[in-house]
Amino acid sequence: MPLPTAPAEHVERALCVLAHPDDVDFGSAGTVAQWTAAGTQVSYCLVTDGDAGGFDETPRDQMPVLRRAEQTAAAAAVGVTDLHWLGYPDGRLEPTLGLRRDISRVIRQVRPQRVLTSSPERFYERIGASHPDHMTAGESTLRAVYPDARNPFAHPELLADEGLEAWTVSEVWLGGGPHPNHVVDVTDVVERKWAALMSHVTQVSHLPEGQLQEFVGGWMRQTAKDHGLPEGRFAEAFQVVHTG
Numbered sequence: 001m002p003l004p005t006a007p008a009e010h011v012e013r014a015l016c017v018l019a020h021p022d023d024v025d026f027g028s029a030g031t032v033a034q035w036t037a038a039g040t041q042v043s044y045c046l047v048t049d050g051d052a053g054g055f056d057e058t059p060r061d062q063m064p065v066l067r068r069a070e071q072t073a074a075a076a077a078v079g080v081t082d083l084h085w086l087g088y089p090d091g092r093l094e095p096t097l098g099l100r101r102d103i104s105r106v107i108r109q110v111r112p113q114r115v116l117t118s119s120p121e122r123f124y125e126r127i128g129a130s131h132p133d134h135m136t137a138g139e140s141t142l143r144a145v146y147p148d149a150r151n152p153f154a155h156p157e158l159l160a161d162e163g164l165e166a167w168t169v170s171e172v173w174l175g176g177g178p179h180p181n182h183v184v185d186v187t188d189v190v191e192r193k194w195a196a197l198m199s200h201v202t203q204v205s206h207l208p209e210g211q212l213q214e215f216v217g218g219w220m221r222q223t224a225k226d227h228g229l230p231e232g233r234f235a236e237a238f239q240v241v242h243t244g
């Protein structure tokens with residue numbers, strides 16, 4: 001028998017670890033809005049500054065500053081004000097021990113019961129979800145959740161130099177992967193998700209009015225349908241993995 005997949009009904013703290021500014025908003029902003037509305041304290045950890053993104057003539061050296069500001073505004077739209085930036089280069093992420101240590105540091109600082117990240121598995125039916133940086137961020141986060149963050153002898157400098165005690169995360173939610181097993185109906189907070197997405201001006205301002213909602217809303221309605229929700233609902237889906 002597989003393990004039960006139902007997540008905890010409520011957690012005190014959650015941490016979302018994503019490769020790029022905007023990743024959390026495309027896949028999970030509705031879910032985050034529901035968590036914060038229910039009193040969960042949500043933090044973000046952004047692995048890169050998204051400096052390889054964008055569609056206009058913005059000078060490349062300004063992109064990290066702009067994208068940090070955009071993600072900060074998007075986070076505020078769904079009730080998140082605690083952001084941790086790791087500053088890795090966009091498009092070149094590798095699952096190094098250094099990245100595992102840096103994510104473990106944030107896990108030990110935030111002490112979340114729940115972590116949300118990208119699936120490390122390639123989703124062949126929707127290849128855009130499986131950007132190599134997304135899979136690397138997901139893989140590195142899972143390695144940080146188990147075993148690094150909970151093992152006091154892993155990355156010993158975190159404890160010795162920074163006083164960061166080991167911490168065990170109970171569950172991980174993987175987005176954008178091939179095996180979702182949990183659906184969240186976010187219809188009631190979908191306006192907050194649009195507000196979060198529209199905050200990423202360098203990424204979405206080239207789109208004609210309404211196209212973003214049509215495009216992302218189309219996926220979300222399809223997700224709702226695939227998971228048996230009533231017609232016209234908007235949903236986000238995840239693979240929930242118990243790690244406690």
Ligand SMILES: [Zn+2]
Nearest residue numbers: 019020023131
């Ligand atoms: Zn991305």
